[in-house]
Amino acid sequence: MLSEKIDLIKKDIHIHEQKLNSNPLETGCLIVKEANTWVNEAKNRPIPNMLFSELWYENEVCILFSDTNLGKSILAVQIADSLSKGKKIYGFKLEGSARNVLYLDFELSDKQFENRYSDNFTNHYQFNKNFLRAELNTDSGLPKEYKNFEEYLCNTLPDSISKHKASILIVDNLTYLSGENEKAKDALVLMKTLKQISRIHRVSILVLAHTPKRDETKPITKNDLAGSKMLMNFCDSCFTIGKSSQDTSLRYIKQIKQRNTEHIYDSENILLCSITKETNFLRFCFEEFDSEKNHLQTTNNKSSDEINDQIRVLVAEGLTNEKIGSRLGYSESGIRSRRKKLNL
Structure with a gap:
């Protein structure tokens, strides 16, 4: 009998020790665990x-920003x-299979979207059924329990x-969601919410944002993003x-910010693309890697006509094109x- 009681006590102690080791020690807003525990849990x-080369990975909140009308x-x-097809874009990397994508479009109307992905409103591009697009329901008012649209x-x-089992969320764009996102308070609340959604629902999020008017003679930096300080703090990655x-x-x-990789696509290794629409799909087409300085405005830029005359x-x-480019700095x-x- 005594030996059985001792065994039971030992068993209770063992279970208690397991609980102590497996459960984090919560101290206020902190979750404290041994470093090895964090590593062992992460291993599972x-x-x-990669969702879009080293620019955006799974379970990240990523920001894509640029000036208006740059694509x-x-x-x-x-x-x-x-992502909806599980098919990579030429020149970029993609890992994993097809995913359900929820695209919040606050920029284009359905007719504008149709025009962009058709040949003059005929011969429409066929998207995969995994690609779900959403617009704002303008007929529904703001419920009384919400202070503003962002909260709703x-x-x-x-x-x-x-409901739609989405693992990818794309928000187009941040400017629409928070008209005052340059204020740290608004940016903080919005990014914290998106981070929380990403963590709880295991969703990878891409947020589009704008830049204020910038000096095009200088390289793009994180400071060119509106509300840059707070937005950069709360995103996992960012490209422009x-x-x-x-x-x-x-x-x-x-590439502006990254956590899962080295800084690969910096000023000396940008991804140069052209915007093309051969039939019914407007897209970025990868051309080559290059240096950012070759594409910045300069104070002594020749006129377009002068350059064209030199090319002729x-x-x-x-x-060859390569030798002409070397001569003209292109x-x-x-x-x-x-x-x-x-037509040359």
């Missing part, structure tokens, strides 16, 4: 997959299309995510789109784009 979770929405829809939306999102001075159809993608002369001499794709417009 899968390694995050944020075009690229975001292209990424959504890629943030409370609605979890139900929409669960810049405008090329070489040609109006060229854009470059630059050099083409007549039989020089990328090969920049020369190719200009030659195409000049």
Whole structure:
């Protein structure tokens, strides 16, 4: 009998020790565990997959920002299309299979969206059924229990995510959600809410945002994002789109912040792309890697006509696009784009 009681006591002690080791010591707002416990728990979770090369990983809240009319929405829809099909975009990496994507579109009307993804309203592009697009229901007013639209939306999102089993959420754009997002208070509340949604529902979130008017002679930095300090603190990763001075159809993608990888796509290794629409899908087309300085405005930029005249002369001499670009300080794709417009 005594030995049985001792065994029971030992068993109770063992169970108690297991609970102490497995349950975190909660101290106010902190969750405290041994470092090894954190590592062991993390080992049981899968390694995050790349969603859009090293620019955005699974379970991250990522920000894509740029000036207006540079193609944020075009690229975001292209990424959504890629993820919904499990098919990578040429020039970019994608890991994992197809996913359910919920795209909140506060920019385009359905007719504008149709035009962008059709050939003059005919021959429409066929999206995958995993791609779900949402617009604001303008017929529904703001319920009395909510102070503003952001609060209403943030409370609605979890139900929409669960109902449609979405693992990807794209918000287009932050400016619409928070007209005063340059104020630290508003940015903090919004980003904390998105982080909470991402963590609880295991959702990867891409948020589109804008830049105030910036000096296009200087490289893009995190300071160019409106409300940059608070937004940068509460996002996991961030990348941007810049405008090329070489040609109006060229854009470059630059990495601004990352946590899951090294800083790969910096000023010396930007992703240069052209915006094209060959049939019924407006998209970014990867051209090459380049240096950001080659695409910034300069104080002594020649006029477009002067550059075109020089290109005509050099083409007549039989020089390749690469050699012409080297002479004029342009990328090969920049020369190719200009030659195409000049029918050379």
